[in-house]
Amino acid sequence: MIKYFGILMASLALASCSSLEPSYRTETDIAGTKILVGRITRAAIENDSAFPWFARGYSTYTPAAQPLEELRARTSELRFVLFIGTWCGDSKAEVPKIFKTFDALGIEPGCIEMYGVDRKKDSGNGEGTANAVTRIPTLIVYSGEKEIGRIVEYPRLGIEADICQMLKNAPH
Numbered sequence: 001m002i003k004y005f006g007i008l009m010a011s012l013a014l015a016s017c018s019s020l021e022p023s024y025r026t027e028t029d030i031a032g033t034k035i036l037v038g039r040i041t042r043a044a045i046e047n048d049s050a051f052p053w054f055a056r057g058y059s060t061y062t063p064a065a066q067p068l069e070e071l072r073a074r075t076s077e078l079r080f081v082l083f084i085g086t087w088c089g090d091s092k093a094e095v096p097k098i099f100k101t102f103d104a105l106g107i108e109p110g111c112i113e114m115y116g117v118d119r120k121k122d123s124g125n126g127e128g129t130a131n132a133v134t135r136i137p138t139l140i141v142y143s144g145e146k147e148i149g150r151i152v153e154y155p156r157l158g159i160e161a162d163i164c165q166m167l168k169n170a171p172h
Contacts (some may be wrong), residue, residue, distance in 0.1 A: 017079055017108060017110040022038070022040055022041045023039045023124075024116055027118060033086075034050040034086060034087075035118055037116050037117065037118050037122065038125065039123075041109075041114065042114070045095070051086060054099075057093065057096030058100050062100075063104045063159070064160050074167055075106065077143050077144060078107070078142065078143060079111050079113075080107070080112045080113070080140065081114075081115075081131065081140040081142070082098065082113070082115070082140075083114075083115050083117055083121075083127075083138045084114065084117070087119065088136050088137070090135075090137060090153045091136055094151075094153075098137070098139060101163075104160075117133070121135075137152075137153065138152050139151040143167070146170075148166045148170040149163075149170075
């Protein structure tokens with residue numbers, strides 16, 4: 001019975017990763033900055049010449065090896081919700097690092113939900129408000145359906161080390 005419960009829980013954790021379609025709008029602020037608002041994908045940023053900061057930040061970041069090693073054993077249970085501002089300096093600095101870390105861990109794209117917000121932190125459909133997002137970027141980490149922690153604006157120890165710490169503090 002316990003064995004089947006464990007299999008069911010693992011299946012539910014994997015089922016929580018989905019492939020929701022992107023649904024966003026593009027705005028331009030008074031300074032001419034392109035802003036993506038709504039459910040976005042990595043490709044929406046990575047492949048747009050308006051966001052050169054992504055490739056630059058991604059290529060210069062190297063995730064810390066020790067926390068990555070600790071995380072690899074548990075990545076299948078994780079799901080991530082990320083709120084960013086394509087206009088925000090902290091997002092420009094941290095989002096490429098977050099994705100470099102996700103790549104190093106082999107996180108499936110379906111386990112990452114990403115929302116672009118405008119300068120009022122509005123994501124278009126209320127996701128930011130529903131998740132109490134007040135500063136960006138905000139990375140919310142889930143184990144199964146339970147939120148185990150957040151990185152708000154910037155990590156304390158490093159992205160991979162902060163996620164590792166969340167897992168250590170999370171009930172099993």
